[in-house]
Amino acid sequence: MIVGASLRALFRRRGRTSLALAGIAVSAALLLDMTMLASGLTASFGELLGSRGYALRATPKGILPFDSDATIRDADGVAARMAAVPGVTRVARVLGAQMWRMDARGAAEPLFTVGIDRTAQFLYTLTAGADPGAGEVLVSEPMARTDGLRVGDRVRLATGMDASLGRARDLRDYRVSGIGDFVYNYAGQRSLAMELGEVRRLTGRPNEASLMAVAGAPGVSDDSLARRITAAVPAVSTYSTRELMGEMDKRLLYFRQMATILGSIAVVVTALLVSTIVTIGVRERFGEIATLRAVGVARRRILAGIVAEGVALATIGCALGLPLGLWMAGRLDTILRAFPGLPARLSFFAWDAGRVSLAMGTVALIGALAGCIPGWGAVRSPLGQALREEAE
Amino acid sequence: MTRVIDARGVAKDYPYGGEAVHALRGVDLGVDAGEWISIVGPSGCGKSSLLNLLAGIDAPSSGTVELLGRPLHALREAERSRLRLREVGFVFQRFHLLAVLTAQENVELPMSEAGIGRAERRGRARELLEFVGLGHRVKHRPPHLSGGEQQRVAIARALANRPRVLFADEPTGELDRRTGEEILALFQRVNAEGTTMVMVTHDPGVAARAERTVEMADGLVVRDSGAKGGS
Known part of the structure; x- marks a missing residue:
């Protein structure tokens, strides 16, 4: 009955309580977003890496995927040795290069081009046509859309530019074999895929690869497979998805620091809002509380009622903040994903039920603690003095 | 007659600005079962302080107080609280009903705290x-009741757990004369049913309704109409 009366008292001042709840909801939404942000990018990166069935990446020794122009030498031999490692089911070779597309007026546009292994490619999903063969290219969806390219059209490419003359070198025409949805492209990125042998020939790197993707047999641990490959082929660095996520985590340290700082601010603001509202409510009902104590209501029961007010404020604020936080996360994600150079499929905010529950539980706990402070003061003040003050 | 309150040599000091204010300076007072006494005196004479000590709300600086045979000065706060809940009723000048509860719920509250079941306490x-x-205002909340009606609810709340002693601190202080008379008539009925009453008032007219008057000045009892030698 005491707890019920305390909760009813909380909503006696509807305007004030509503404003406080709005503030707590905004804080809870911010905390939720920072919780989702703290691990979101790494988790999303991990999902993206494994999305096409290749859980391992092999790169030139000590280099992260596409971190430099370094390549794996004797790539075909390395791929064969990797394929012989027990547990390996497929090895996909990729060679990155830059090509220039020449338009009708002779203007050159640089395009990131990947040489792919037709039998084991993981970089795009075919949306029209077929994988590129000899004399063919596959274009990304944004490029096909903006240039009005269709399967069977022709594009003129240059393999290099003469900087001093501003003139393209080695011009060739290619047939568009297909259109693809590139998994790791940033939003709107125009890019090409060609047969690996063609890229090698055009760039003069006959047996090289920028990276290799390795698929393991079902039930084989990625980490143990990476160790086995490293032992068998020490000339390359092999990373499991977990290790790459770890590397990503290190690079995103500033994101986590920012999320921690903003999340802490949200917690402090919540604590201040709850304790302010509960303190004002307790002060207003000081006489009622003193009377309850005088008639013999146990102090712990009165304290429980006041703490319940704090918990109720925090919990309702959380419930209101949850949809707000999810909406804000969606909006922020759209903005952040538009950053050039980041894969459009990456998400900055990941829903993790465990972490979100922990964050919301923290807010409820903060509410309880914030209620404890004024509650403790009210039930510990000398009763006789409290009654005298009320009578004056 | 059974003695329900027995105060001996009770003193109470309050710290104020680094010094002690002597609110009570050695009061002896005995109250028998079924008595109705009024404690009167000018403002600041110590009558409310005495009431708080007799009811176990405050602890004396020195001296002893026994309430219903229990030594209040030796009891812990939780024990005094239980004693107040089950054996004592309070009526205050400012009613102090819970504004969010109905009249009925306010009266039910001490019974709920005492562990009485819902059906019984509702009845x-x-x-x-x-x-x-x-009886016609059970569902009304205090803000919708007049001062006199609120004080009646407070009296009903004070009687909820069938107290053996009822303490009232300036119970008519916030009421007009006519309403005050009605409240005193109600007290008379409560007392007539056997409840011991201790009432503090500064109004001699109100005090005269009690069968015994204890007059205080400067923290001391200066006259007791029912004294039997000791006070």
């Missing part, structure tokens, strides 16, 4: 509100 609350003349 008794209605009975008590009928007794104080508010």
